[in-house]
Amino acid sequence: MRHRARWAALAVAVVVAGFGVVLATQVSSSPSYRGGPILGKPAPDFELTDLSAGAARTDAGPAPRIRLSDLAGKTVIVNFWNTWCVPCEQERPALAEFHARHADDPGVVLVGVVRDDTEEAVRAYVDEHRIGWRIGWGGRLPQAAVDYGTTGQPETFVISPGGIVVGKQLSRVTVANLEEMLAAGRRAG
């Protein structure tokens, strides 16, 4: 009888351990904890309206556009953001400093893609903070947000000059993070 109890306890332990392994694996495979499956794959192309302060604004004629395919050969940092997102606001100084550092570097482009916001709010924010890097607007939840597998904001991707996604960060970035991303993009070539 005692042996039976031991075998039963062992069986229960094995089942519990099995569920533990499954749960642990599920948690670690969540995109919140890992770089995600997009790493190492060709970056999905996008075409967005440029709302940055430096973009020419005219009432007539087509609005300036940002096409990822036009940026081939450069390391592109793509930052998904919103005006109402607190971590996005917290990382804005880092993005501004990184942009200022590399303003004269033709091999680097920083693109902020608006993820879930209104055009009016974005234009007002860009004017207020004198955003110098390129701001892509594709409507609320643009196709790029799904193509890059975003789950929220901010999310930042680095695309190598060869057009491969080589890095991803889900939380707010620092200047050091951005420099690491740039270095990774250049290494990948």
Next chain:
Amino acid sequence: MSGRLRPWAVWGGLVVVVGAAFAVVVASPGGGPRTPAERVHSLAAELRCVECQGLSVADSNSPTAQRMRADIERRIVEERQTDAEIRRAYVDRYGEWILLRPSGGGLDALVWALPVVAIMLGAAGIGVALWRWRRQPRPEVRPGDEELVADLRRTSTPADPAATSEVAATKATEVRP
């Protein structure tokens, strides 16, 4: 006709019922929904809403879920992608995490295998218990028991109910310890 079923009839009936249920499940329409809207809903129901807690893309009205439904529709209508291709596209972007129904590969297979193993173990346990129960020795027949039963059977069919109950009462008194 006796009211008692033979064991082989019980097991045979069980096999027929289980087999019929299995056949219904297997033969149920497997071609998938036909219209694009049905396919969109079906696929959206398989995908996790990335901004929600425990909701599918089909159940959520969040902006991301709306965009994902539009993306699924675009893939079906414009790009003519199959359901498998669309699932694969989302897994390529978000990982297996995006699928509400595990694919069945790797450790995910445990989610499907464990219930089956549990059912099989339970069935085996019930089978062993029945087998052991049937092997238990029958109660020993004591002298006089067979005669007593024969008397009761003989007296249980007469036309006079009063006589029957009288005899039964007498016998009951006799067998009382």
